[in-house]
Structures are given as C-alpha cells and as structure tokens.
Amino acid sequence: xxxxxxxxxxxxxxxxxxxxxxxxxxxxxxxxxxxxxxxxxxxxxxxxxxxxxxxxxxxxxxxxxxxxxxxxxxxxxxxxxxxxxxxxxxxxxxxxxxxxxxxxxxxxxxxxxxxxxxxxxxxxxxxxxxxxxxxxxxxxxxxxxxxxxxxxxxxxxxxxxxxxxxxxxxxxxxxxxxxxxxxxxxxxxxxxxxxxxxxxxxxxxxxxxxxxxxxxxxxxxxxxxxxxxxxxxxxxxxxxxxxxxxxxxxxxxxxxxxxxxxxxxxx
Numbered sequence: 234x235x236x237x238x239x240x241x242x243x244x245x246x247x248x249x250x251x252x253x254x255x256x257x258x259x260x261x262x263x264x265x266x267x268x269x270x271x272x273x274x275x276x277x278x279x280x281x282x283x284x285x286x287x288x289x290x291x292x293x294x295x296x297x298x299x300x301x302x303x304x305x306x307x308x309x310x311x312x313x314x315x316x317x318x319x320x321x322x323x324x325x326x327x328x329x330x331x332x333x334x335x336x337x338x339x340x341x342x343x344x345x346x347x348x349x350x351x352x353x354x355x356x357x358x359x360x361x362x363x364x365x366x367x368x369x370x371x372x373x374x375x376x377x378x379x380x381x382x383x384x385x386x387x388x389x390x391x392x393x394x395x396x397x398x399x400x401x402x403x404x405x406x407x408x409x410x411x412x413x414x415x416x417x418x419x420x421x422x423x424x425x426x427x428x429x430x431x432x433x434x435x436x437x438x439x440x441x442x443x444x445x446x447x448x449x450x451x452x453x454x455x456x457x458x459x460x461x462x463x464x465x466x467x468x469x470x471x472x473x474x475x476x477x478x479x480x481x482x483x484x485x486x487x488x489x490x491x492x493x494x495x496x497x498x499x500x
Contacts, residue, residue, distance in 0.1 A: 404423075
C-alpha cells in the first residue's frame with residue numbers, strides 16, 4: 234500500500250508537470266496548434282488531445298469502472314489504432330476548447346485521485362493500478378508528450394526532480410519491454426545509476442548486478458519514453474542484456490512503439 238504522503242507528493246508533481254506543459258501552449262496562436270511534432274502524424278493539437286483523452290479515461294476508471302470497461306473492450310477491438318483515433322478526434326476541436334477541456338480534465342483527475350481511499354486499486358489497460366501508479370503514469374505521459382510539444386516549438390525545457398518518477402517507471406517496466414517484443418526478460422536484476430538534474434544520484438537495483446546502465450536521468454527518461462534513439466544518447470550499458478534492454482526500452486503500456494529514428498532532435 235502506498236504511503237499517503239507519497240500519493241500527495243506525486244499528485245503535486247503531476248499538477249506541476251501539467252502546468253509546465255500548459256505554459257508551452259497557453260499563448261500559442263491557433264494556427265500554431267497544427268505544427269508538426271517529432272511524433273509522425275501528430276501535431277501539437279494531437280499531443281494535447283492525447284493527454285486530454287488519457288486524463289478523462291483515468292477519471293472514468295475511478296468514477297465509472299463499468300463504463301471504463303466498455304472503453305477497454307472497444308480499444309481491444311482495434312489495439313493498434315485506438316490511441317491515434319482518439320488523438321485525431323481531439324485534435325479536431327478548436328484550440329481554445331481543447332485547452333479548456335484539458336485544463337478541466339487535469340483538475341478533475343487530481344481531485345478524483347486525491348479522494349480515493351487508502352489502498353484503492355483502479356482498472357486500467359492491463360492490471361489494476363494503485364492511485365500512486367496512476368498518478369505517476371499520468372506524470373510520465375504528460376512529461377513525454379510535453380517534450381514533443383517543446384521540440385516542435387524549439388523550446389528547451391529545464392529538467393526537474395520530477396524526472397525521478399519517469400525514471401522509476403522506466404526501470405520497473407523492463408520486463409514489460411521484453412515481453413511486448415516477444416522476448417523472455419532476463420531473470421537477474423539490473424543496476425541503474427542515474428545523475429539527476431541537480432547532480433544527485435538516483436540508483437535502482439542491487440549494487441553488485443552484472444548488467445548495468447548509467448548516465449543522466451534526462452537521457453534515460455528520453456530513451457524509455459522513446460523520445461530519442463539509442464544512438465543519440467550517451468547512456469553506458471555494461472553487459473549484453475543491459476544493451477539489449479536499452480534498444481527496446483519503453484515506459485508506456487501498449488504495443489511496442491516505432492521509436493524515433495537516429496539523428497533526431499538534438500539537445
């Protein structure tokens with residue numbers, strides 16, 4: 234069971250992450266919402282529409298689990314396209330309406346998650362999730378899609394300690410990354426040593442592990458959210474399994490994404 238303080242902290246970080254991305258688009262002229270992002274076929278409007286849709290589904294999972302179950306069943310009928318289809322529908326809204334709805338959904342989601350009883354488990358597109366896990370997942374997606382918006386606008390965002398949430402998901406999703414590629418995950422634990430934005434060290438896994446990954450938290454988070462290609466980061470992998478993992482890593486649920494081509498956005 235998650236510590237109530239942990240839940241409060243991740244909800245506060247989720248709020249801050251949403252506000253930062255909001256700041257990227259709040260004053261954007263309507264015509265600029267159609268600007269292409271590094272995600273093939275997705276404009277800035279698609280990115281915000283996806284965040285809106287996912288926030289709304291997260292709210293629905295908590296307040297209307299039966300309705301959410303129907304949403305999941307419909308999604309499973311077109312598992313490769315339902316995310317793009319939802320983004321396309323949302324991107325068709327007028328920018329002002331899209332932004333207003335996303336702001337409302339963020340506010341509602343924070344309130345709904347804060348009101349959940351201790352130990353609550355919420356349905357999702359897979360196993361049940363704790364409140365802290367839902368909030369952390371929403372933060373990870375908000376950060377990743379916000380990065381796409383920033384890249385489209387040529388804006389350099391300053392990394393924050395909120396990246397620790399993204400890094401933690403990336404580490405915990407290692408087995409899933411193998412499974413979604415039809416591979417058997419290595420049984421042994423890996424050691425991940427990252428340098429946070431303030432120079433702090435974030436470590437995961439046993440110190441004596443033979444398979445090891447090290448580097449900056451920013452590059453690790455960009456890689457596990459598939460915002461950069463493996464060739465475009467300086468992460469160090471020790472051991473063949475560690476290197477294999479960095480080539481397939483993903484922190485998000487669903488099918489393995491196409492990733493980004495090498496030589497993409499330079500930071």
